[in-house]
Amino acid sequence: xxxxxxxxxxxxxxxxxxxxxxxxxxxxxxxxxxxxxxxxxxxxxxxxxxxxxxxxxxxxxxxxxxxxxxxxxxxxxxxxxxxxxxxxxxx
Numbered sequence: 001x002x003x004x005x006x007x008x009x010x011x012x013x014x015x016x017x018x019x020x021x022x023x024x025x026x027x028x029x030x031x032x033x034x035x036x037x038x039x040x041x042x043x044x045x046x047x048x049x050x051x052x053x054x055x056x057x058x059x060x061x062x063x064x065x066x067x068x069x070x071x072x073x074x075x076x077x078x079x080x081x082x083x084x085x086x087x088x089x090x091x
Contacts, residue, residue: 067073
């Protein structure tokens with residue numbers, strides 16, 4: 001009888017240790033999940049900001065302003081436009 005009680009006590013202690021270990025692992029995994037979800041939300045916010053910036057830079061007025069300010073470009077006046085035909089092409 002004492003042997004059976006000792007075996008049951010050992011099994012009980014092992015079960016308790018496994019419960020504690022699994023709870024600890026579950027908490028660690030949950031913390032890691034929360035951290036990754038927070039990182040994903042930050043990436044979604046950054047993605048939205050980048051899309052907004054892309055649409056801003058793609059606007060025609062912004063392109064013309066940058067071309068004029070940084071590159072010194074301007075829209076050609078009609079006298080500056082030359083049209084050349086391709087040899088053998090029909091008009």
